[in-house]
Amino acid sequence: MKKLLLSAAVAVFFLTNVNAQSDSGDFTLAPQVGLNLSNYTSSENLNNRIRTAFNFGVVGEYYLNDRWSLRSGLFYDSKGTKIKESGEEYIDKLNYLAVPIHANWHFGSKRNWFLNFGPTLGFLLSAKADTPEGEFDVKDELESSFDIGLGVGIGYKFNVSENTELFIQYQGYNGFIDLFGLDEFSVFNATSAFNVGVIFQP
Template sequence: MRKKLVACLLFTSLIANAQLKEKNDIEIAPCVGINSSNYYESVSYTGGSNKALFTPFFGITADFYVNNRWSLRTGLEYQTLGSSVYTSELINNPQDNYYYRYFYESEKLNFLVIPIHANIHIGKSRKWHINFGPTVSFLTGANFGGEKVEIDHLRKEHLGFGVGFGYRFNIHENLSLGIEHQEYISFTNNLNTFNSNGSFIGNIAGNFSVKAIFKLDSKSTNEE
């Protein structure tokens, strides 16, 4: 029993040490999760009555290591931002004449997202990480209440800031499973400047995701 325990501890130690990264190592990580988003604004556009919008989130990130503690993260992600908008419609009822019906409707803005983040890996075995930096997004489409809408009046290119943290579970020398939480705020107006009438409507979001992390060893990469 004692021998088995020692062997198990030795194997665990070897896996932890094998997971420490070196300069030029690369990690590729497909991810999937859930995103929560809403608007923030400088003028009263929604009256503060909107609710968070929950949508799927997925993408792939790549970490390029400069040493065993720091890496540069980038990638390509698909996010749906927007809000559950408090809105109304005029009802024509012959008995009650006209009246307004108030309800919530999903307003969705679809983005391709490219993070450009510094990523610091902390802890003895570098299982924790904190990433932060600019995030560039490109609007690809929008819909309201499930119906596609035109995006000519919306800004197509967005710049914001992202920050997040995560933890990994080492499975194999070149494979880990990770969990991650990210926050994002945009600095760009959703409305075109020439059509905004001084209004500012930005995006805020947070997501939780799980990912499979594949390590590409720098030694094997250099040999090729």
Template sequence: MKKTLFIALLASFAANAQVREKGEIEIAPFIGISSANYYGDVGVFNQAVQNPYFGINADYFLNNRWSIKTGLEYQAMGSQGQDFGFYSSTFKEKINFVSVPLHANYHFSKNRRWYLNFGPTVSFLTDATSNGKDMKQGINPVQLGLGFGIGYKIYINERFSIGIDHQEYIGFANNLKSQYNNNDLFIGNYFGSFSVKAIFKLGSKIENE
């Protein structure tokens, strides 16, 4: 009987240990794969491009359900396909950004294993190429969009979890600078990803006082 009670207490502690409280912080480096494409005034033959996706996120907990998510993320946008203009040719464009999310993150389920994040993401252009040729001067260097996603945490211990994460992003800005856009086209970015996170709890303000 005592052994059964002891096991039950341990199970209860394990279930509640990953529920974060106000002031606690989680840091999560991640790596994954992404798929991106253009939307707007684009051809029907545009296809998505796949690229690595990596970075680091941080969550500051406001209470046991809500946190503020931010971080630095490498996001490769772009498109590829066939251009049937004056003459037919293939193309592959790659637009690389370092992105900063500022998202509300809602943690749910009994043990807060699931989380749902959403909010603005600001992206800073690092380079852009079309068939390997530089086109950075024609791309807007700072872009704003909406990011959202969902994830699940696999509890390992009080200080460490593994996260399985899916994120999406839709850009509000036109890729093309106005001075290079004589036809008044709108070409925006769409991005989706799957990644694995190593989630580390840093501690809480309460514990440090």
């Protein structure tokens, strides 16, 4: 009896994993939420530290086959940094509408692992400086209200049912657009994010 139950459990697990693999022409939607660790990168020492914030949004994914897919979506994406000067803390809060345009490679024997990469577009929603004197709008101080950079992420999917999966993901981003247009040096957005979400196949 124990052998029969074990065999049945293995069969169910195998079939669930096989059915969870997506084929050519399949489309999935994945709402997600995550923790952002954002900062500025520069050739100069800015005396800055990581700003902790969040992101949320949804990804749509179109499968070319069981290994490759194209993904895009819309995200509320928090960026910025913390700066400490003369014992006082200043926080730049830059919030973007982010649009990734990524290829996604699904690997592993059950295609549960995935690696995405490609450009990510960012459209500035708000820019505020949190200072000891209060919070101020600094949108006009930015060189551009548009950002573009390289996004790279890796994640793992857990099968829940035939059409539903949970996932965890690490996503990195490095911007290419100089934020402030200073003559002396350039400043760019950089983000590391840890995300969780649910994948649905309509």
